[in-house]
Amino acid sequence: MAITLAVLILGTAGAGYLYYEHLNGNIRSGGRAGGESGVKKAAPNALGDTPLNILLIGSDSRQDEKNIALGGGRNDKDRKPLADVQMLLHVSADRENASIISIPRDTVVPIPECRDKEGTSYPATNNRPINESLQRGGPGCTLTTWESLTGVYIDHWLMVDFAGVVSMADEVGGVPVCVKTGVWDKSNGRVKGGSGLKLPKGTTEVKGEQALQWLRTRHAFGSDQNRAKAQHMYMNGMMKKLQGQNAWTDTGRLMGLAETATNALVVSDELKSVAKLFDLSMQLKNVKLDRLTTATVPTTEYPPNPDAWLQLVPSSAAKMWSMLRDDVALDKNGDKAGTKPKPSASAKPRTAAAAPGSFPVTVSNGTAGTDKAPVEGRAKEIATVLTGKGFTQAGSSQQAQPREDTVVLYPKADGDQGKANAASVAKALGLPESKVRADAKTEGITLVVGADWREGKVFKAPTTKAGDLPEGADDKATCMDVYSVYKWDGKS
Numbered sequence: 001m002a003i004t005l006a007v008l009i010l011g012t013a014g015a016g017y018l019y020y021e022h023l024n025g026n027i028r029s030g031g032r033a034g035g036e037s038g039v040k041k042a043a044p045n046a047l048g049d050t051p052l053n054i055l056l057i058g059s060d061s062r063q064d065e066k067n068i069a070l071g072g073g074r075n076d077k078d079r080k081p082l083a084d085v086q087m088l089l090h091v092s093a094d095r096e097n098a099s100i101i102s103i104p105r106d107t108v109v110p111i112p113e114c115r116d117k118e119g120t121s122y123p124a125t126n127n128r129p130i131n132e133s134l135q136r137g138g139p140g141c142t143l144t145t146w147e148s149l150t151g152v153y154i155d156h157w158l159m160v161d162f163a164g165v166v167s168m169a170d171e172v173g174g175v176p177v178c179v180k181t182g183v184w185d186k187s188n189g190r191v192k193g194g195s196g197l198k199l200p201k202g203t204t205e206v207k208g209e210q211a212l213q214w215l216r217t218r219h220a221f222g223s224d225q226n227r228a229k230a231q232h233m234y235m236n237g238m239m240k241k242l243q244g245q246n247a248w249t250d251t252g253r254l255m256g257l258a259e260t261a262t263n264a265l266v267v268s269d270e271l272k273s274v275a276k277l278f279d280l281s282m283q284l285k286n287v288k289l290d291r292l293t294t295a296t297v298p299t300t301e302y303p304p305n306p307d308a309w310l311q312l313v314p315s316s317a318a319k320m321w322s323m324l325r326d327d328v329a330l331d332k333n334g335d336k337a338g339t340k341p342k343p344s345a346s347a348k349p350r351t352a353a354a355a356p357g358s359f360p361v362t363v364s365n366g367t368a369g370t371d372k373a374p375v376e377g378r379a380k381e382i383a384t385v386l387t388g389k390g391f392t393q394a395g396s397s398q399q400a401q402p403r404e405d406t407v408v409l410y411p412k413a414d415g416d417q418g419k420a421n422a423a424s425v426a427k428a429l430g431l432p433e434s435k436v437r438a439d440a441k442t443e444g445i446t447l448v449v450g451a452d453w454r455e456g457k458v459f460k461a462p463t464t465k466a467g468d469l470p471e472g473a474d475d476k477a478t479c480m481d482v483y484s485v486y487k488w489d490g491k492s
Contacts, residue, residue, distance in 0.1 A: 019255075020274050023258055023259070023262045023274050024272075024273055024274055026259070026262035026263050027262050027265070027267060027271075027272050027273070027274075027277075028265075028266045028267070029266065029267050029268060029269045029271065029272035030117060030138055030139060030140060030266065030268065030269065031117060031138070031140045031268070031269055032140060032143065032156065032157070032268040032269060032270060033140045033143055033144050033147075034114035034115060034116065034136075034137030034138055034139075034140030034141030034142075034143065034144050035112045035113050035114040035115065035137065035140075035141060035144040036112070036113075036144070037112065037144050037147035037148040038148075038401075038402070038403070039147040039148070039151055039152065039153050039403075040153060040439075041153040041155075042093075042153060042325070042327070043434075043436075043437035043438065044093075045093045045094070045327075047093075047094075049093040049094060049095070050093055051090060051091060051092055051093045051324075051327050052090070052091040052095075052155055052283055052284075053088060053089070053090050053091075053152055053153065053154045053155050053324075054088070054089040054091075054154070054155060054156045054157065054158060054280075055086070055087075055088055055089075055139075055142065055143050055146055055154050055156070055157040055158070056085070056086070056087040056088070056089055056100075056157075056158055056159075057083050057085065057086055057134070057139050057142055057157060057158065057159040057160075058083070058084055058085025058086075058159070058160060058161075058165070058215070059081040059082070059083060059084070059134065059159055059160070059161045060081055060082050060084045060161075080134070080135040081134055081135070081161075082105070082131040082132060082134055082135065083105070083130070083131045083133060083134035083139070083142050084105045084131050084216075085102075085105070085215070085231060086102065086103050086105070086130065086131070086142065086146070087100050087101065087102045087228075087231075088100070088101045088146060088150075088152070088154070088324075090152075090324050091283060091284060091287060092327055092329060093327050095283055095284075095286055095287065096286070096287065096291060096334070097287065097291040097292070097293075097329045097330075097331055097333075097334065098284075098287045098291065098292050098293075099292070099293040099294070099295060099324075099329075099330040099331075100232060100235065100292070100293070100294045100295070101294075101295050101296070101297065101320065101324075101330075102228035102231070102232070102294075102295070102296045102297070103130055103296070103297050103312075104223075104224035104225055104227075104228060104296065104299055104310055105129065105130065105131040105224060106129045106131065106224060106308060106309050106310055107129060107130050107297075107299055107302075107309070107310045107311065107312060108126075108127060108128065108129050108130070108302050108309050108310065108311050109129075109130045109145065109149055109312065110124065110125070110126045110145075110148065110149065111124060111125050111126075111128060111130070111132065111133050111136060111141070111145050112124050112141075112144055112145060112148045114133070114136050114137030114140070114141035114144060114145075115137055116136075116137045116138050116141070117138060122136035122137055122141070127304070129309055129310075130142075130145060133145040139157045139159050139266070139268070140157070140268070142157070143157050143268075149317075149321075150321040150324060150325070150404075151321055151325055151369070151403060151404030151405060152321065152324045152325055156267065156268045156270065156271050156280070157267070157268045158265055158266070158267050158268075158271075159265065159266040159267075160264055160265055160266075163264075164263075164264030164265065165211060165212050165215060165264075166208050166209055166211065166212050167260050167263070167264050168260055168261065168264050169206065169207040169208055169210075169211035169212070170207050170208050170260075171256055171257055171260040171261075172207070172238055172241055172242065172257075173205075173207065173241070174205030174206060174207040174211075174241070175205060175206055175207065175211060175234055175237040175238045175241055176203050176204070176205050176237045176240075176241065177199075177203070177204060177205075177206055177214055177230070177233055177234055177237060177480075178202060178203045178204075178233070178478060178479035178480065179199055179201060179202070179204075179479060179480050179482055180201065180479050180480065180481055180482060181201050181482045181487045181488070182199065182200050182201050182482075182487060182488035182489060182490045183197060183198070183199050183217075183220050183480075183482045183486055183487065183488055184197070184198045184220070184486060184487075184488035185197040185198075185213070185217045185219055185220035185486055186198075186486075188485055188486075190485075191219055191485075193219075194217075194219055194220070194486075195212075195213040195214075195216040195217040195218075195220075196213050197210070197213040197214055197216075197217045197220065198488065199214075199488075200488075200490045201490065203479075206234075211234070214230060214234060215230070215231050215234060217230060219483065219485075219486060220482055220483055220486035221480055221481070221482070221483065222481070222483040224299075224310070225296050225298075225299065225475070226480070226481075228296040228475065229294075229296065229475040229476075229477050229480070230477075230480055232294035232296075232475060232476065232477075233476075233477055233480065235294070236289070236292070236294065236476070239289060239292075240289065262274075290331075290333050291329075291331055291333055291334070292331075293329075293330035293331045293469075293474065293476070294474075294475055294476050295320070295330060295469060295473045295474055295475055296473060296475045297312055297313075297316065297317050297320055297473065298312070298313040298316040298317075298470060298471070298472040298473055299311060299312055299313060300313055313470075315470070316470035316471075316472070316473060319464065319468075319469075319470050320469070320470065320473060321404065322404075322405075322452065322464060323464055323468075323469075325404060325405050326405075326434070326464070328464055328465070328466055328468075329466040329467065330466075330467065330469060330474075331466065331467050332466055332467030333467075334466055350416075350420070351416040351417055351419070351420040352420060353420040353421050353423065353424035354417070354420075354421055354424075355390075356389065356390035356391045356392070356424065356428070357390055357391065357392040357393060358393075359393060359421055359444070359445060360393040360394070360395070360444055360445065361383075361386055361391050361393060361394040361395075361425055361444075361445045361446075361447060362394075362395060362396075362397050362444060362445070362446045362447070363379045363380075363382050363383040363386070363394060363395070363396045363397065363446075363447045363449065364379055364396075364397040364399060364400065364401045364446060364447070364448045364449070365378045365379040365396075365397075365400045365401070365449060366400065366401045366402050366403040366406070366448040366449055366450045366451065367402075367449055367450065367451055367453070367454045368400065368402040368451065369402055369403065369404045369450065369451025372451055372454075374400060374402070375454050375455070378449050378454070379396035379397060379449060380396040381457075382396075382429070382447065382449055382457075383395055383396040385429065385457045386425065386428065386429070386447075389428045390428075391425065391428070397446075401448045402451075403448055403450045403451070404450055404451050404452060405435070405450045405451075405452050406431060406435055406447075406448060406449055406450040406452055406453045406459060407435050407436075407437050407447075407448050407450065408422045408423075408425050408426045408431065408435055408436045408437070408445065408446070408447050408448075409422070409437050409438075409439040409442040409445070409446045409447075409448065410422035410436070410437075410438060410439070410442065410444075410445050410446075411438075411439065411440075411442055411443065411444065412438040412439060412440045413440075418438070418445070419436060419438065421445055422436045422445050423436050425445060425447060429447075429457075429458060429459050430458040430459040430460070430461075431459045432461055
């Protein structure tokens with residue numbers, strides 16, 4: 001989807017006004033968020049850049065005749081759609097690496113309170129699978145759910161339905177996928193349903209309805225986790241196909257891609273124009289395929305309903321969310337020789353921090369994060385530590401600010417002096433300077449002790465390195481295994 005946007009916008013960059021307006025008229029949109037997560041956009045790096053996060057949603061809507069024909073289930077025509085595919089596209093602040101992370105559709109997670117476009121409110125729940133978030137406030141609620149779960153600010157969402165997948169696959173001209181044996185995903189004596197996917201052993205270019213069958217296949221690949229792996233294979237194949245076609249130089253091809261994509265996608269409101277999509281594509285176009293990582297968050301059975309639902313493996317999820325928040329690359333293909341040019345140091349002397357006891361510091365307890373019980377008295381404990389280090393005006397706040405990562409905030413209006421003072425607080429506690437953030441709303445130096453620092457008087461930074469994914473998360477595959485019941489000999 002990301003490369004599709006890049007292609008369609010690059011292709012229309014020289015189009016006339018009427019054609020731009022025509023494409024703008026194709027684009028459907030909705031509100032960015034469906035509730036309040038409390039998650040804020042990451043602070044800029046030394047060059048002023050921030051990571052880009054886009055939530056990609058696949059809807060199982062049957063509310064259109066085309067979707068009913070492709071997905072069956074006319075009895076579900078009036079049912080609100082489910083978000084059966086959910087992937088977070090994370091593009092690094094330097095725009096040199098990217099990752100696509102999936103959560104299987106039947107994974108139970110906390111879904112926050114949300115409101116839909118008609119104003120209907122849906123209460124928070126802790127015992128429903130994540131795909132139901134789309135029914136509880138639309139794609140904006142799915143975005144808010146991801147933000148609350150990960151602590152990562154998500155800039156935009158994009159959504160596609162059955163018919164959209166088919167039309168895009170046809171427009172691209174087929175996407176290469178691979179199975180280790182022949183596969184036929186059909187009903188059998190034990191499991192009803194199936195996508196209908198029927199492919200011979202080896203690599204096949206799928207398009208149209210067959211592409212949709214590939215993306216929907218679960219039983220034949222053994223699990224929802226493996227379905228995500230197959231979906232990631234498809235996305236990688238589409239990107240390679242488009243790059244190999246050199247579609248950017250073919251005007252007729254580009255117009256076809258533009259027309260199809262703007263009809264296929266629904267986007268969050270802030271992307272509802274060709275110009276906005278062009279700006280987005282410019283941020284995506286430089287990421288190379290060897291710096292794109294696909295991963296699925298490891299899961300295990302959900303005890304109350306082990307036959308149908310899953311739950312995240314807490315340690316694995318926490319590690320992956322931390323890597324996203326800290327913009328740590330999920331691949332190991334970065335600059336290995338250390339020759340990557342660094343931003344030159346400013347010739348202007350750095351502002352010196354004021355004396356520790358000359359400015360107030362407010363310490364707030366954020367140890368609850370998104371899904372934990374707070375550590376009682378944590379803010380007071382750290383305020384006492386600061387007092388002992390000379391910050392005699394440090395004090396604890398009675399107001400909790402749950403968040404996953406510890407930060408030291410300073411008023412944006414205080415500029416270099418505010419940053420220097422905040423950095424001195426961070427240094428005193430062992431916090432890296434990356435934890436120092438400017439904030440337009442804070443009224444003074446504020447330390448929020450997050451869920452990543454629930455004990456100890458000195459912060460110990462996690463040892464996560466680039467590419468250090470938890471076991472079972474990296475799911476890039478060159479060919480899919482087929483569950484025995486669904487193997488096909490290519491004859492019958």
